[in-house]
Amino acid sequence: MIKSRICDILGIKYPIFQGGMAWVADAELAAAVSNAGGLGLISAINAGTDVVRDEIRKCKTLTDKPFGVNIMLQAPNAAEIAEMIVEEGVKIVTTGAGSPAKYLPMWKENGVKVIPVIACVAHAVKMQAAGVDAVVAEGAESGGHVGELHTMPLIPQIVDAVDIPVIAAGGICDGRGAAAAFMLGADAVQVGTRFITAIECTAHENYKEKLVNATDISTIVTGKLQGHPVRSLKTPFSRNFAKMETDPNVTPEEILAFGGGALRKAVKEGDENGSYMAGECAGLIKQVEPAAAIVEDIILGAEKVMKERMNRIG
Secondary structure, eight states: OOOOHHHHHHTOSSSEEEOOOTTTOOHHHHHHHHHTTSBEEEEOTTSOHHHHHHHHHHHHHHOSSOEEEEEETTSTTHHHHHHHHHHTTOOEEEEESSOOGGGHHHHHHTTOEEEEEESSHHHHHHHHHHTOSOEEEEOTTSSEEOOSSOHHHHHHHHHHHOSSOEEEESSOOSHHHHHHHHHTTOSEEEEOHHHHTBTTOOSOHHHHHHHHTOOTTOEEEEOGGGTOOEEEEOOHHHHHHHHHHTOTTSOHHHHHHHHTTHHHIIIIIOOTTSOOBOOGGGGGOOOOBOHHHHHHHHHHHHHHHHHHHHHHHO
16 A cells, blocks of 8 residues: 555545645545545635635534645635634645745644645745645646646656655646656645546536546646636637737736636536636546545556556566
8 A cells, every 4th residue: 555654744544635626625525535545625715714614614524534724825814714724623734825934833833734835946945944744746737827847857856855745746637647756756646637526526517527528638728928827628718818818909907807706607607608727637537436436546556557667677
């Protein structure tokens, strides 16, 4: 069985995280992943503090295993969420869009494990110096907001630069991707896109259907010209967004208004005018299945691949 130091640090069975996807990662999905032996995460993005509190309490009724909360630090209620998770006894936090340094003293005093998502070596080194417990190194193959560096070259460089555990993210969807990440030195993998197709995920069926039908060329990155690149499925919305970006007659304000609330439209309504965020691995997804089956397929698949490759080399 694949196990690493992150399993002991967090008290989880398998070194696999479920991504803290906005509007997607709720109590039901987080609990299902945690019950399967991974680390389930609840997203605090785009929801009021009380809503997140309710999701945390709901998750506690669905699992007795460790789970965490993902906080987007640029959110207007980030400080409230940071305090609330301490009040609710959450012991694992992943963060994005900024440094969690100002919250570290409070979290550490209350036994919270802090794991920021980073996209380059410099940020990983800075986070280690600040005292975080691990980092999620996310490559540009991931769905949603992406950086410039890609997963395969990014992971070993960060592994070489820090002593804390590194969780690989970006384009990892099956056992082969997980095995590659482990061989590059990662202590765990974070998977987002595939978990959208979990039975326990409350995302709209249209979203799941689009992922099951996706191919290797089904995603597009928009927002580069606005300084906020996002990878999503090619849909009428994303194609129109891409056209607007290069149209000199369209103002930044018009583009911002066009994209407002697009993710929620996709996740909750299955609207064609929504943003269906997805990683480049979407073409590997073939079915909707329980979260436990996804965790098992990735972990057992990684074990199988690693053993087979070592036997061939030997």
